Amino acid sequence: MSSVLKTSTKYTADDIEVLEGLEAVRQRPGMYIGGIDTRGLHHLIWEIVDNSVDEYLAGECDQIKVTLHKDGASISVEDNGRGIPVDMHKKMKKPALEVILTTLHSGGKFSEKSYARSGGLHGVGSSVVNALSEEMVATVRRDGHEWQMRFKRGKATTPLKQLRPFRGHGTEIFFRPDADIFRRVQFSGETIKQHIEDISYIHGGLKIIFVDEVKKETTEFQHPEGIKAYLEKIIRDDAKKPIHEGAYNAEKDEDKVRVELTLRWTESTDDQVRSYVNGIRTRGGGTHESGMRSGVAKAIKNYMDVHEIKAKGLSITPDDMREGIVAVLSVFHNAPEFQGQTKDKLNNVEMTSLVEGVVRSGLETWLNTNPTIADAVIGRIMLAARAREASRAAVSEVRRKTPGSRRSNLPGKLLDCRSDKPEECELFIVEGQSAGGTAASGRDSRTQAVLPLKGKILNTESLTVSKILESQEVKDLVETLGTGIGPNFDAHHIRYHRIILLMDADSDGYHISTLLMTFFFRHMRELITQGRIFLAQPPLYKIEVGKERYYAKDDADKEEIIGSLPANRKYDVQRFKGLGEMNSDQLKETTLNPKTRTLLRVDIESAIEADAIFAQLLGKDASERYKLIMEQAGDADDLDL
Numbered sequence: 001m002s003s004v005l006k007t008s009t010k011y012t013a014d015d016i017e018v019l020e021g022l023e024a025v026r027q028r029p030g031m032y033i034g035g036i037d038t039r040g041l042h043h044l045i046w047e048i049v050d051n052s053v054d055e056y057l058a059g060e061c062d063q064i065k066v067t068l069h070k071d072g073a074s075i076s077v078e079d080n081g082r083g084i085p086v087d088m089h090k091k092m093k094k095p096a097l098e099v100i101l102t103t104l105h106s107g108g109k110f111s112e113k114s115y116a117r118s119g120g121l122h123g124v125g126s127s128v129v130n131a132l133s134e135e136m137v138a139t140v141r142r143d144g145h146e147w148q149m150r151f152k153r154g155k156a157t158t159p160l161k162q163l164r165p166f167r168g169h170g171t172e173i174f175f176r177p178d179a180d181i182f183r184r185v186q187f188s189g190e191t192i193k194q195h196i197e198d199i200s201y202i203h204g205g206l207k208i209i210f211v212d213e214v215k216k217e218t219t220e221f222q223h224p225e226g227i228k229a230y231l232e233k234i235i236r237d238d239a240k241k242p243i244h245e246g247a248y249n250a251e252k253d254e255d256k257v258r259v260e261l262t263l264r265w266t267e268s269t270d271d272q273v274r275s276y277v278n279g280i281r282t283r284g285g286g287t288h289e290s291g292m293r294s295g296v297a298k299a300i301k302n303y304m305d306v307h308e309i310k311a312k313g314l315s316i317t318p319d320d321m322r323e324g325i326v327a328v329l330s331v332f333h334n335a336p337e338f339q340g341q342t343k344d345k346l347n348n349v350e351m352t353s354l355v356e357g358v359v360r361s362g363l364e365t366w367l368n369t370n371p372t373i374a375d376a377v378i379g380r381i382m383l384a385a386r387a388r389e390a391s392r393a394a395v396s397e398v399r400r401k402t403p404g405s406r407r408s409n410l411p412g413k414l415l416d417c418r419s420d421k422p423e424e425c426e427l428f429i430v431e432g433q434s435a436g437g438t439a440a441s442g443r444d445s446r447t448q449a450v451l452p453l454k455g456k457i458l459n460t461e462s463l464t465v466s467k468i469l470e471s472q473e474v475k476d477l478v479e480t481l482g483t484g485i486g487p488n489f490d491a492h493h494i495r496y497h498r499i500i501l502l503m504d505a506d507s508d509g510y511h512i513s514t515l516l517m518t519f520f521f522r523h524m525r526e527l528i529t530q531g532r533i534f535l536a537q538p539p540l541y542k543i544e545v546g547k548e549r550y551y552a553k554d555d556a557d558k559e560e561i562i563g564s565l566p567a568n569r570k571y572d573v574q575r576f577k578g579l580g581e582m583n584s585d586q587l588k589e590t591t592l593n594p595k596t597r598t599l600l601r602v603d604i605e606s607a608i609e610a611d612a613i614f615a616q617l618l619g620k621d622a623s624e625r626y627k628l629i630m631e632q633a634g635d636a637d638d639l640d641l
Contacts, residue, residue: 022102022131022154027563029181032128036182036556042191044132046280047125048077048173053199053279055081056206057332061170066196067211073185074135078172083142086160095160097138097149101130102156126173130154132182133175141166153178183556189214194606197221201230202279202330227328231262234274235326238529238607240266243324243380244373250362256334257351259358261292263327265377269384269491270530271325277336277346283603284339286346288331288355295359297321300381302360303367309378316385323384331355387492411476415440415450427451427480427496428536428592431503431512434580439502442588449496451480456512460519461618474519483524491526499527500599502536502591504578505553517602518618521610533602538582538591542574551590553598 029036033043045066055061061081068075085096092099104127130136131154140147146166150158177185189212196208204226210219223229231247247264275282275289282289297318303309304316331351339345367374410416415436419425427449430436436452443450458471465486469475478485482495501516503509513535520533527533539551541558545565552558558573565571576582582590591597604610616624 022104022127025104025128025131025154026181028560029128029132030560033132038184038188038191041177041182041185042187042195044129044175044177045075045077045187045192046195047129048075048175049196049199050280051126052077052079052081052171053203053206055079056203057278058082062205063207063209064196065209065211066192068187068189068192068214070213072187072189072214074174074176075187076172076174078170080168080170083140083169084138084171086140086142086147095149097140097147097160098156101126101136101138101149101151102154103127127154129173129175132178134178134180135174135176137174139172139174141171142169189217190609193219194609198230198281199279201227201233201328202276204229227260227262227330230274231264231326231328234272234328235264235266238268238272238326238604240268240326242266244376246370246373248363248366250358252358254354257354258332259288259355260330261327261355261359263296263325265380266324266326267380268324268326268529269387269526271322271327272529273325273327273329275329275346276331277338278332279330280338282338282344282346284345286339287348287351288329288346291352291355291357292327292329292359293318293322294352295356296325296363298356298360299363299367300377302364303374304378311382311385314382314385314389316381317388320381320384320388324380329355387490390492411451411479413452413476414480415443415452417444417449418446422495423497425449425496426498426500428500428502429453429477429516430579431509432578432580435502435504435578438580438582438584438587439592441584442592444592448592449480451477453512456508457515457519459515459618460522461614462620465523468519468523477519481524481527483527485523489524489526491524491530494527494532497532498534499532500534500536502538502579505538505540505576506578514618518614520602521604521614525604528602528604531601531603535600535602536591537598537600538576538579538587540576542576542586544572544574545569 025032029040033040033047049064049066052061052064056064056079058081061079063080065078066075067078084100087096088094089096089099092103130151133151134153136151138149138151144165144167146163147160148158148163149156149160179185193210193212196210200206200208200221201223204224205222207220207222210221212218228247228249235242243265247262250259250261252259273285273289273292275285275292277286277288300321301316331346333348333351335348337347339347367377413436417425424447426447428439428443428451430439430450430452433452433454436450439450453473455473457473457477458468460468460474469478469485480495481499482493483489483491484493501513503512517533520528537553539553540555541552543550543552543558543561546569550561552561562571562573579587589596615621616628
């Protein structure tokens, strides 16, 4: 189905629009908060909380209170910091409070006069939240009085008012997200709770109170031990078994940069690093993580060289040295350079060598002074190397020895790739034979394999391994991956280092992806923790504007693309009913080609929370699903029925 807008093709200076104030934020919210989905909605909270944390980092605040109000769709964040200035801004001729909340790139964090280290570098956080809220109320306590100002969609609706005399100090921001912007405006109390608990570990000593008026619960978080306690919590929650007593801890405060690290080796076959910059989670890693990984590898290598530890016929790689590590890395920098406003990745080049230096020397010394721990770590590394070598030998000599033997051991419907190197191979698990054929035509047959699924895969929640393997689709998947399942599962035998779920961008496709993720979470969780599972992002729409072509992954993306087009431009919109409707060139361009595609890596934030969600949504107890539906049915919109 297509929609054509017929207008004049005349394009002049009159068609150029200049967005005033915060209109740019409302037109392109994804540029500032990453999207208008649930993650983007909660990002509004993190922006305001980060401002309060910056007050803590400046030594001016020791308590933050976050309140989820009864309606579940509004938030208040209160701190006992200095309070946002309310005096008149000389240049703007407005109260400083109004300038900060209505003007992009305004604030006190561009220099080091007020904040030596902070997460808010761009001066857009609070103003973006204001722009995307249908209501915001800022209450400031300072200079002996309580002050208040109200806003709506980025604009002041009242002047600054002096309410009453007040002896304390601090800032309270109330906001209600705009339902015209976000797909749904109901916040998750559990998501908020988890996030602020993490913050309380990163900033040891900071007290954060979470008031959930929906559930009528109040929780207080304060962890003086900081990231050391956080590491133990992560290991405990993820049920990882440490191989040595105690953790390695490093801490260095140098000039305007502070580095804190705690790590421990476990029996897990993956490594897990949670990194933060000025208290902000850097999910995409960055230069500080690179420095940590490099420092660990160099410390281990130096230790083995000094003590002349060698294994005949065995080569040790950096991945072997880091296998099983669980680490929390927190750095504080006076001028961090992030990739994007959502701050998912650190780009400061100097942080690689700085963190590497802290880790390398300190870790090597720690190993030298703790020989029992060192023996356990080196033994763990040797085990990882032997397992890797054995896996490579088994894969090359047995599974991929000849084309004939490969075909005899693998499902007949698998369209395998030619490479025998798992580290460069990808497996696309595709919905349906038609889409499988299209993917096979558009793939790079040297490194990309395709496994078409017939219908919806079995719901494996609460089923035994023997019951699961009665399903031919599951059996084919297990044989294709090469890892085995149950007690025979071995992640080292994986035949593809990327497993990509490629489904239609509709409710059926989402359901199949959910069933597959349930299977991986319950029976091959290590593949998730190793970062091997990905979700492809095929487009739902194709938009043609003259000779130019755009692809949109959903309705919101489509509207954003159309809204970005110059006025009076003619465009054509085509909705793909499924992957099979796309030709191989389109699928290659949008979904298969590593240079042009977008993949979402599946990650486990909290194993305990994930376990509860899978049990609730896919378990045998239907009453749990009914309860969830009744609680959240009113929030559902844009259902694909």
